[in-house]
Amino acid sequence: xxxxxxxxxxxxxxxxxxxxxxxxxxxxxxxxxxxxxxxxxxxxxxxxxxxxxxxxxxxxxxxxxxxxxxxxxxxxxxxxxxxxxxxxxxxxxxxxxxxxxxxxxxxxxxxxxxxxxxxxxxxxxxxxxxxxxxxxxxxxxxxxxxxxxxxxxxxxxxxxxxxxxxxxxxxxxxxxxxxxxxxxxxxxxxxxxxxxxxxxxxxxxxxxxxxxxxxxxxxxxxxxxxxxxxxxxxxxxxxxxxxxxxxxxxxxxxxxxxxxxxxxxxxxxxxxxxxxxxxxxxxxxxxxxxxxxxxxxxxxxxxxxxxxxxxxxxxxxxxxxxxxxxxxxxxxxxxxx
Numbered sequence: 001x002x003x004x005x006x007x008x009x010x011x012x013x014x015x016x017x018x019x020x021x022x023x024x025x026x027x028x029x030x031x032x033x034x035x036x037x038x039x040x041x042x043x044x045x046x047x048x049x050x051x052x053x054x055x056x057x058x059x060x061x062x063x064x065x066x067x068x069x070x071x072x073x074x075x076x077x078x079x080x081x082x083x084x085x086x087x088x089x090x091x092x093x094x095x096x097x098x099x100x101x102x103x104x105x106x107x108x109x110x111x112x113x114x115x116x117x118x119x120x121x122x123x124x125x126x127x128x129x130x131x132x133x134x135x136x137x138x139x140x141x142x143x144x145x146x147x148x149x150x151x152x153x154x155x156x157x158x159x160x161x162x163x164x165x166x167x168x169x170x171x172x173x174x175x176x177x178x179x180x181x182x183x184x185x186x187x188x189x190x191x192x193x194x195x196x197x198x199x200x201x202x203x204x205x206x207x208x209x210x211x212x213x214x215x216x217x218x219x220x221x222x223x224x225x226x227x228x229x230x231x232x233x234x235x236x237x238x239x240x241x242x243x244x245x246x247x248x249x250x251x252x253x254x255x256x257x258x259x260x261x262x263x264x265x266x267x268x269x270x271x272x273x274x275x276x277x278x279x280x281x282x283x284x285x286x287x288x289x290x291x292x293x294x295x296x297x298x299x300x301x302x303x304x305x306x307x308x309x310x311x312x313x314x315x316x317x318x319x320x321x322x323x324x325x326x327x328x329x330x331x332x333x334x335x336x337x
Contacts, residue, residue, distance in 0.1 A: 009034040011079035013094055016044045017174055018108050019085030025299045027063050029306055035065035038074045049295050053176050075101040087183035088190025092117045099124045104131035110198050114328045122317045129312060133305040134320050136202045137297035142290050143276045148207055156262030162243040163259045164200040167251040185226045192228035193249045204243050205322040213237040222250040
């Protein structure tokens with residue numbers, strides 16, 4: 001029987017909003033593991049689940065975690081798992097550093113911005129027999145599974161078109177900090193609406209597979225002094241399916257919608273309100289509501305990763321490589337990982 005690797009210690013690199021969410025969730029999943037963290041700026045205070053500041057405690061005391069300002073010192077303690085929640089532009093090099101220190105990885109989305117980076121990660125992970133996971137928690141909502149089943153059973157017939165609409169206001173994302181300091185608004189840190197709001201692109205690739213062609217137009221429509229796009233329109237061709245994306249994080253509206261039109265009806269998925277509606281051409285309709293807090297989705301995905309920690313299954317990297325087709329301008333769509 002294959003010896004099971006234990007997770008006796010976990011290193012967190014970055015404890016901003018996403019990093020602290022992983023911290024809250026993993027402390028519940030791994031109550032007896034030693035937790036370490038490397039913080040460079042130590043800027044984000046202790047946050048509650050609703051992203052309000054908790055002034056009555058500290059991160060160290062609440063989660064029994066040791067904080068280091070020297071990354072080499074933290075890695076000298078040989079953590080079995082590293083959780084990476086740094087700005088997007090740092091994800092790849094932080095993953096490489098974890099691998100060099102023989103540590104498995106959970107990394108915030110997107111893990112890479114280029115196809116050759118994810119190919120190299122896969123090679124190194126397999127060579128070192130390390131587990132790997134990129135956080136795309138929206139895949140784990142049961143309504144997404146409902147959508148996949150509806151498509152597979154041709155509940156709405158043959159698909160004619162698919163449209164994702166994602167609108168939000170980045171200025172309201174993190175009330176505890178100045179929005180102009182967000183990595184999402186900084187090109188050097190890997191910002192921009194495409195890199196930041198990639199969840200819907202991931203869902204499309206999760207549901208429909210590998211894209212064949214991609215066309216997009218980036219725009220900056222706001223008056224903010226930023227060096228990244230705040231709006232993008234994308235048209236992607238999958239096998240016999242056309243998918244369009246409208247993404248903006250400087251909108252007065254807050255929407256995350258998916259519309260799937262078939263020749264026998266349509267599917268409407270409201271991600272914010274967590275409502276799925278199936279409308280048939282014969283006039284019948286059905287609405288399914290399933291509310292799951294985003295924190296719970298993180299718990300589900302991280303629990304699944306920990307449960308399968310020893311399986312060393314790298315097939316998820318193939319789907320993640322599809323996301324890179326949208327991010328990497330030099331990517332060739334016939335590239336095989």
